[in-house]
Amino acid sequence: MLTEADGQAAGLRQQVRDFLAGHEPAAMPRLEFLRARFDAGLAWVHYPAGLGGQGLSRSLQGAVDAEFAAAGAPDNNPARIGIGLGMAAPTILAFGTQEQKERWLRPLWTGEEVWCQLFSEPGAGSDLAGLATRAVRDGTGWRVSGQKVWTSIAHVARWGLLLARTDPDVPKHAGLTYFGLDMTQPGVEVRPLRQLTGEAEFNEVFLTAAAVADTDRLGAVGEGWRVAQATLMNERIAIGGGALPREGGMIGLAAAAWWEHPEARTPGLHDRLIRLWADAEVARLAGARLRQQLAAGQPGPEGSAAKVVFARLNQDLSAFELELAGAAALAYDDWTLRRPDSVSFFGRGPGYRYLRSRGNSIEGGTSEILRGIIAERVLGLPAEPRTDTKVPWKDLPR
Numbered sequence: 559m560l561t562e563a564d565g566q567a568a569g570l571r572q573q574v575r576d577f578l579a580g581h582e583p584a585a586m587p588r589l590e591f592l593r594a595r596f597d598a599g600l601a602w603v604h605y606p607a608g609l610g611g612q613g614l615s616r617s618l619q620g621a622v623d624a625e626f627a628a629a630g631a632p633d634n635n636p637a638r639i640g641i642g643l644g645m646a647a648p649t650i651l652a653f654g655t656q657e658q659k660e661r662w663l664r665p666l667w668t669g670e671e672v673w674c675q676l677f678s679e680p681g682a683g684s685d686l687a688g689l690a691t692r693a694v695r696d697g698t699g700w701r702v703s704g705q706k707v708w709t710s711i712a713h714v715a716r717w718g719l720l721l722a723r724t725d726p727d728v729p730k731h732a733g734l735t736y737f738g739l740d741m742t743q744p745g746v747e748v749r750p751l752r753q754l755t756g757e758a759e760f761n762e763v764f765l766t767a768a769a770v771a772d773t774d775r776l777g778a779v780g781e782g783w784r785v786a787q788a789t790l791m792n793e794r795i796a797i798g799g800g801a802l803p804r805e806g807g808m809i810g811l812a813a814a815a816w817w818e819h820p821e822a823r824t825p826g827l828h829d830r831l832i833r834l835w836a837d838a839e840v841a842r843l844a845g846a847r848l849r850q851q852l853a854a855g856q857p858g859p860e861g862s863a864a865k866v867v868f869a870r871l872n873q874d875l876s877a878f879e880l881e882l883a884g885a886a887a888l889a890y891d892d893w894t895l896r897r898p899d900s901v902s903f904f905g906r907g908p909g910y911r912y913l914r915s916r917g918n919s920i921e922g923g924t925s926e927i928l929r930g931i932i933a934e935r936v937l938g939l940p941a942e943p944r945t946d947t948k949v950p951w952k953d954l955p956r
């Protein structure tokens with residue numbers, strides 16, 4: 559029996575075919591095609607009409623994407639604009655004005671404008687609310703000064719999701735405001751930071767009286783912490799809740815390594831592989847359930863669990879793969895200092911995956927911090943006593 563969702567999916571597939579009849583992918587420039595797809599409401603179907611979607615369930619997106627892929631249509635290279643799609647867009651949708659949504663969402667989705675996340679600072683990572691970057695009023699806008707760090711993809715970004723202190727005289731969570739920052743202006747200096755993998759995927763960003771229009775503020779003055787929570791919840795889902803086919807992703811690579819290296823097999827490794835396979839399958843199915851819940855609105859703290867599991871699995875799977883490959887895996891494939899514009903675990907050797915996955919339990923909130931969130935906000939366990947010994951923002955100029 560056909561469900562309502564089946565009927566909607568069939569209707570969407572027909573819409574895609576009608577769209578393709580008037581927009582031959584091979585006959586038009588890629589960007590023009592993507593803009594037209596957005597304008598037709600076939601970009602992200604769960605977004606509102608007029609903003610690339612049709613206000614439908616997020617679970618219907620797969621049918622649309624599959625239809626476009628089958629026709630050989632270009633996509634928006636989601637790996638390159640992961641922060642935009644996974645974090646900036648839902649934050650703009652939830653807190654932006656209509657003008658901001660219309661200005662930012664279309665070029666974000668087409669990939670014309672890359673977004674980065676200017677949250678972490680040298681003195682504020684896990685304790686993000688203790689950040690010291692200062693935004694002060696300047697006429698009708700703001701001037702921002704300070705230093706951000708670990709800013710992935712800032713070297714190709716057009717916009718930054720900026721969390722800054724606008725009032726140093728109130729409790730730390732209450733003095734923050736959230737902005738979209740133009741990364742291409744002279745007050746923004748982006749310097750590469752080389753990481754364990756040899757690449758400089760992230761950067762440090764120095765802000766010197768960088769200008770922000772008040773119309774680029776997301777949420778009210780002093781409401782930055784609430785807006786940032788939306789970004790962080792979405793970040794955890796974006797990192798840990800991705801859709802994969804069975805035996806897709808890192809478990810697929812580990813299983814392939816098992817077939818490639820019969821000489822390295824032992825009963826112990828076989829047992830480990832089976833356990834990892836089962837864990838990966840549980841994580842995949844739990845991710846599917848999480849995405850269904852998401853269709854109803856903004857994600858809650860539950861996404862933290864998906865992110866913790868993702869990090870642990872990636873680290874265990876990459877270690878397994880390395881062990882199977884034996885001594886050959888220790889020859890690292892490429893230690894050139896590159897500044898990639900996207901991050902992928904595929905297309906590189908097992909050594910890269912092993913090293914890059916170390917960061918998975920740090921980025922988007924460390925596993926220790928996320929376990930605290932799960933304990934307090936999902937399981938309802940008593941909160942740990944808080945201490946505020948490190949308050950660099952107390953000395954900020956008034």
Ligand SMILES: Cc1cc2nc3c(=O)[nH]c(=O)nc-3n(C[C@H](O)[C@H](O)[C@H](O)COP(=O)(O)OP(=O)(O)OC[C@H]3O[C@@H](n4cnc5c(N)ncnc54)[C@H](O)[C@@H]3O)c2cc1C
Nearest residue numbers: 675676677678683684708709710917920921922923924926
């Ligand atoms: C690959 C990668 C990409 C990143 N990209 C970005 C980005 O694009 N934008 C951005 O803003 N940031 C980014 N980050 C930064 C990341 O969010 C921070 O590194 C992270 O939040 C931890 O902050 P920290 O490095 O200051 O460590 P700290 O907060 O100093 O923590 C150090 C250690 O202490 C533990 N710890 C701290 N407080 C507690 C506590 N209360 N209870 C228990 N344990 C605790 C932590 O778990 C950690 O093990 C990225 C990081 C990585 C690794």
